[in-house]
Amino acid sequence: xxxxxxxxxxxxxxxxxxxGLACCGNNNMKAVRGVMVTCSSALLLMSIWLVVEFLRxxxxxxxxxxxxxxxxxxxxxxxxxxxxxxxxxxxxxxLLTSIIVFAGTFASWKINPLPKNxxxxxxxxxxxxxxxxxxxxxxxxxxxxxxxxIPMYLLIGVWGTGRKEYSAMKLTLMLMGGSAFLMLGLLxxxxxxxxSPENLTWNILEISHNGAIDPSWxxxxxxxxxxxxxxxxxxxxxxxxxxxxxxxxxxAVSMLHAGVLMKLGGYGCFRIAIFLLPxxxxxxxxxxxxxxxxxxxxxxxxxxxxxxxxxxxxxxSVSHCGMVLFALLMLNTTAxxxxxxxxxxxxxxxxxxxxxxxxxYGRTHTRDIRQMGGLMKIMPYLGVCYxxxxxxxxxxxxxxGFVAEMTIFFGSFEHADMFHRVFxxxxxxxxxxxxxxxxxxxxxxxxxxxQDEHHLQLTDATWWERLSTVTLIVxxxxxxxxxxxxxxxxxxxxxxxxxxxxxxx
Amino acid sequence: xxxxxFGAMIPELIILGLFLVVFVLDVFTxxxxxxxxxxxxxTVLFGLATVAIWLIPSSGEAVFGGMYVDTTACKAIKAxxxxxVFLVLLQSAGWVESDEVAIxxxxxxxxxxxxxxxxxxxxxxxxxxxFVIGLETASLxxxxxxxxxKHHYESHEAAxxxxxxxxxxxxxxxxxxxxxxxxxxxxxxxxxxxRAALSDGAMAEPGLLVYALAFVIAGIGFKLxxxxxxxxxxxxxxxxxxxxxSYLSVISKGSAAFAFFIIFVQAFxxxxxxxxxxxxxxVIIATITIxxxxxxxxxNMKRFMAFSSISxxxxxxxxxxxxxxxxxTSMMYYIFVYIVSNLGAFAVISAIENKTGKIxxxxxxxxxxxxxxxxxxxxxAMFSLAGIPPFAGFFSKFLIFxxxxxxxxxxxxxxxxxxxxxxxxxxxYYLLVVKAIWIKPGEAKIESFRSSFTERLGLWICVxxxxxxxxxxxxxxxxxxxxxxxx
Numbered sequence: 001x002x003x004x005x006x007x008x009x010x011x012x013x014x015x016x017x018x019x020g021l022a023c024c025g026n027n028n029m030k031a032v033r034g035v036m037v038t039c040s041s042a043l044l045l046m047s048i049w050l051v052v053e054f055l056r057x058x059x060x061x062x063x064x065x066x067x068x069x070x071x072x073x074x075x076x077x078x079x080x081x082x083x084x085x086x087x088x089x090x091x092x093x094x095l096l097t098s099i100i101v102f103a104g105t106f107a108s109w110k111i112n113p114l115p116k117n118x119x120x121x122x123x124x125x126x127x128x129x130x131x132x133x134x135x136x137x138x139x140x141x142x143x144x145x146x147x148x149x150i151p152m153y154l155l156i157g158v159w160g161t162g163r164k165e166y167s168a169m170k171l172t173l174m175l176m177g178g179s180a181f182l183m184l185g186l187l188x189x190x191x192x193x194x195x196s197p198e199n200l201t202w203n204i205l206e207i208s209h210n211g212a213i214d215p216s217w218x219x220x221x222x223x224x225x226x227x228x229x230x231x232x233x234x235x236x237x238x239x240x241x242x243x244x245x246x247x248x249x250x251x252a253v254s255m256l257h258a259g260v261l262m263k264l265g266g267y268g269c270f271r272i273a274i275f276l277l278p279x280x281x282x283x284x285x286x287x288x289x290x291x292x293x294x295x296x297x298x299x300x301x302x303x304x305x306x307x308x309x310x311x312x313x314x315x316x317s318v319s320h321c322g323m324v325l326f327a328l329l330m331l332n333t334t335a336x337x338x339x340x341x342x343x344x345x346x347x348x349x350x351x352x353x354x355x356x357x358x359x360x361y362g363r364t365h366t367r368d369i370r371q372m373g374g375l376m377k378i379m380p381y382l383g384v385c386y387x388x389x390x391x392x393x394x395x396x397x398x399x400x401g402f403v404a405e406m407t408i409f410f411g412s413f414e415h416a417d418m419f420h421r422v423f424x425x426x427x428x429x430x431x432x433x434x435x436x437x438x439x440x441x442x443x444x445x446x447x448x449x450x451q452d453e454h455h456l457q458l459t460d461a462t463w464w465e466r467l468s469t470v471t472l473i474v475x476x477x478x479x480x481x482x483x484x485x486x487x488x489x490x491x492x493x494x495x496x497x498x499x500x501x502x503x504x505x
Numbered sequence: 506x507x508x509x510x511f512g513a514m515i516p517e518l519i520i521l522g523l524f525l526v527v528f529v530l531d532v533f534t535x536x537x538x539x540x541x542x543x544x545x546x547x548t549v550l551f552g553l554a555t556v557a558i559w560l561i562p563s564s565g566e567a568v569f570g571g572m573y574v575d576t577t578a579c580k581a582i583k584a585x586x587x588x589x590v591f592l593v594l595l596q597s598a599g600w601v602e603s604d605e606v607a608i609x610x611x612x613x614x615x616x617x618x619x620x621x622x623x624x625x626x627x628x629x630x631x632x633x634x635x636f637v638i639g640l641e642t643a644s645l646x647x648x649x650x651x652x653x654x655k656h657h658y659e660s661h662e663a664a665x666x667x668x669x670x671x672x673x674x675x676x677x678x679x680x681x682x683x684x685x686x687x688x689x690x691x692x693x694x695x696x697x698x699x700r701a702a703l704s705d706g707a708m709a710e711p712g713l714l715v716y717a718l719a720f721v722i723a724g725i726g727f728k729l730x731x732x733x734x735x736x737x738x739x740x741x742x743x744x745x746x747x748x749x750x751s752y753l754s755v756i757s758k759g760s761a762a763f764a765f766f767i768i769f770v771q772a773f774x775x776x777x778x779x780x781x782x783x784x785x786x787x788v789i790i791a792t793i794t795i796x797x798x799x800x801x802x803x804x805n806m807k808r809f810m811a812f813s814s815i816s817x818x819x820x821x822x823x824x825x826x827x828x829x830x831x832x833x834t835s836m837m838y839y840i841f842v843y844i845v846s847n848l849g850a851f852a853v854i855s856a857i858e859n860k861t862g863k864i865x866x867x868x869x870x871x872x873x874x875x876x877x878x879x880x881x882x883x884x885x886a887m888f889s890l891a892g893i894p895p896f897a898g899f900f901s902k903f904l905i906f907x908x909x910x911x912x913x914x915x916x917x918x919x920x921x922x923x924x925x926x927x928x929x930x931x932x933x934y935y936l937l938v939v940k941a942i943w944i945k946p947g948e949a950k951i952e953s954f955r956s957s958f959t960e961r962l963g964l965w966i967c968v969x970x971x972x973x974x975x976x977x978x979x980x981x982x983x984x985x986x987x988x989x990x991x992x
Contacts, residue, residue, distance in 0.1 A: 075904075075978045075981060075982075077831075077982070077985045078904070078907065139903075142903075144894075146899065147894050147895055153939070154939070154944075157943065157944040164944075165940065168944075173929055173932060173933055176928075176932055177929045180925035180926060180928060181922075183925060184906075184910075184918065184921060184925060187906060187910040187921070188918070190907070191911060192913070
């Protein structure tokens with residue numbers, strides 16, 4: 001099983017990582033770092049190889065829906081498999097995860113206390129994320145989804161800052177609440193997945209080939225699954241866990257959570273809710289377009305009035321992740337491609353933001369922008385990085401944000417009716433609001449006068465901090481300059497989903 | 506009488522033989538040093554009995570005119586209960602050897618084996634007379650076990666509460682059974698006859714049916730501590746010795762749940778939708794919700810576990826609503842996982858109580874600094890009870906919900922939705938324990954200690970079960986194969 005399929009190693013390596021960490025001494029920082037750096041680099045190399053190999057197979061003319069497929073029986077009486085397979089989107093998501101796990105390892109170089117336990121839970125979290133992206137079996141997918149949620153409780157509760165106990169509990173309960181709805185939706189899909197009881201299946205591809213699910217059930221199931229994933233995608237009004245959770249989480253966890261975990265929501269929305277329940281998606285999309293439209297504008301306005309750097313970013317994430325779901329609900333290839341680009345772009349950008357905020361906070365011991373200023377004079381490297389992240393966030397051409405948002409708005413405008421137009425225009429306005437809060441922070445925090453004399457003694461970034469940020473910046477600019485191969489890979493993977501939607505009308 | 510019929514009752518005979526061995530050894534050895542072999546001997550022999558019951562094939566025979574049957578499902582259920590009893594024996598070893606109890610330890614084992622014998626009869630009974638005999642055999646010795654800390658006031662209070670409730674609920678059950686007898690009008694108490702009488706609409710007294718089933722549900726509901734028949738649970742769990750509490754919460758509850766399934770599917774299966782579906786619907790929702798809401802504010806760990814086990818009983822009862830082999834499979838698997846998870850938690854609680862006497866959740870603050878392994882085990886047990894993957898509790902919850910939704914009835918979907926929302930409430934209070942152990946600041950209130958070998962062995966088995974038996978589907982497969990032959 002292990003040597004038949006390459007994808008399974010994305011779960012095996014984090015497990016090896018956990019086993020390695022378990023063998024380290026409790027305060028043996030060197031050994032812990034050694035294990036983390038080795039394994040996260042290995043994962044990064046594996047993801048890069050996977051992307052290259054995927055592109056090679058595709059250009060060699062392999063047009064099957066998913067590549068690197070594998071399937072092993074797990075719970076035989078219920079036809080539950082451990083089934084894996086990737087298309088262009090999951091390949092890129094795996095790469096994003098690896099980049100952020102890699103950068104997060106360096107961003108938490110000096111984590112304290114209990115470094116070993118921190119990285120154990122961190123690895124468990126990444127196991128869940130990797131497992132989710134490689135699975136094509138709903139049960140396995142859901143299991144990995146929940147595996148990724150629960151370590152957050154301890155990661156925030158033990159290593160967080162501020163009102164950490166409250167935030168950890170709120171985040172965990174809200175996300176698990178979402179997954180309760182999700183579980184019901186998945187059970188419903190399973191029991192309607194085939195015409196005869198012997199053929200019931202959890203495999204997403206088989207369900208889509210088996211033909212449409214009974215339309216009278218689709219509405220309900222779509223509602224359950226979309227809301228279930230939407231909670232993790234920070235859809236209004238279920239987004240309230242996100243600001244508190246992100247503000248209190250330790251740096252690497254904020255990075256991984258905002259960068260990757262919130263993408264699980266968007267990914268699940270199109271992979272399960274939209275793909276398997278296309279008729280309901282066509283009918284009900286408008287409800288969720290309203291909700292995500294509110295997310296986009298409301299998140300951006302909220303970010304304008306916050307003074308805590310992490311809250312600003314968390315609300316900006318609500319806005320940007322709302323954009324992801326908004327794009328997916330447009331149900332056409334262009335907008336959905338833009339949605340995936342936005343996932344990648346937001347993942348990298350927000351990870352960079354949270355890493356920088358962690359580094360600034362580690363020096364100034366405050367995240368309140370009223371108490372800081374003129375950081376460009378004190379720590380020019382971090383200042384420049386912050387500005388780059390800010391520009392990516394407000395969609396400056398040449399950065400990833402521009403590519404993503406342009407694609408989304410082009411795609412959304414393909415809908416000619418009044419309803420879509422109004423919401424698209426409202427969403428477009430959020431770009432301006434984004435500029436307001438980004439430039440406000442940049443002007444005040446980075447460029448303004450120095451507020452506190454003590455800050456003048458602070459030092460600039462260390463080598464591990466530079467490594468962490470450079471990795472992310474290179475990717476951000478890379479997407480901005482060379483978006484073509486990405487959008488082609490993504491849009492070709494949307495073909496089955498768009499076909500399913502077209503047939504269901 | 507054909508005595509060869511006893512040959513079909515192999516599991517019962519094994520337990521009875523074990524009981525006699527322990528009894529004779531207990532009576533014919535002197536008190537003091539010569540009795541110190543009793544605990545390891547009983548534990549080892551019981552372990553062997555567990556393996557034997559797990560491995561021997563079931564005879565599949567119905568004997569004594571069909572009063573007793575031995576099917577694969579019955580045998581698998583007994584094997585699962587045996588695993589739980591074995592774990593209770595391991596974790597109670599420390600308490601049993603304490604000065605106060607050591608002189609009476611023989612009695613403790615004898616009482617425990619007798620209750621187990623009674624539970625076996627409940628499960629294999631296909632006639633209400635045998636069922637009631639089994640139920641009484643299982644309940645009455647438990648009162649004596651509850652009173653086992655005889656110098657403690659709470660233990661007596663708990664025992665009185667338990668015996669009064671047990672007797673009262675038996676009375677209600679018997680009234681219910683007499684109504685059933687009247688209602689069916691066949692002059693027979695065999696499950697099959699009642700089923701036949703109820704199915705063809707030829708009931709002698711159709712108006713009695715609802716009352717009959719309400720009384721039966723109430724009578725067995727007391728044993729299962731279903732809401733609203735749960736009021737004794739918290740006090741008894743708190744007052745009883747911890748070993749007995751863990752026995753009550755998993756073994757006694759598990760056996761009653763299986764008996765409930767068998768009676769309601771076998772004897773009353775045909776009147777499911779007209780008579781007892783809505784009753785159980787309401788009872789399950791009340792059980793899960795009330796158990797959860799009361800657990801939220803408990804500080805005493807034993808009371809906490811009492812309310813948590815009330816709500817877990819509600820999840821177990823979901824399996825009854827399915828009336829199918831798939832439902833029984835999920836139920837057996839759920840109870841197995843519940844046994845290892847709950848006993849894992851009780852192993853930690855009793856280890857701490859035996860060493861330090863502390864039983865409040867506040868005393869667990871910062872436990873990870875002094876007792877990292879106990880903290881680890883407790884965290885896993887809490888995660889598993891809350892249904893967090895990759896631990897076994899997730900799989901058992903998922904599979905039981907899966908079996909309930911199989912009928913595609915909208916009412917049952919909504920039942921699952923209520924149960925799922927309740928898992929979030931339960932997650933909150935299970936996380937409170939995790940929070941006390943890992944997150945609460947300040948110095949640990951419990952000093953570092955090392956528990957005895959048997960306690961550690963019991964705990965390791967539980968931890969191994971929690972980690973492995975979800976990811977490796979052997980137990981589920983075993984239950985599935987066994988559940989194909991229920992009756």
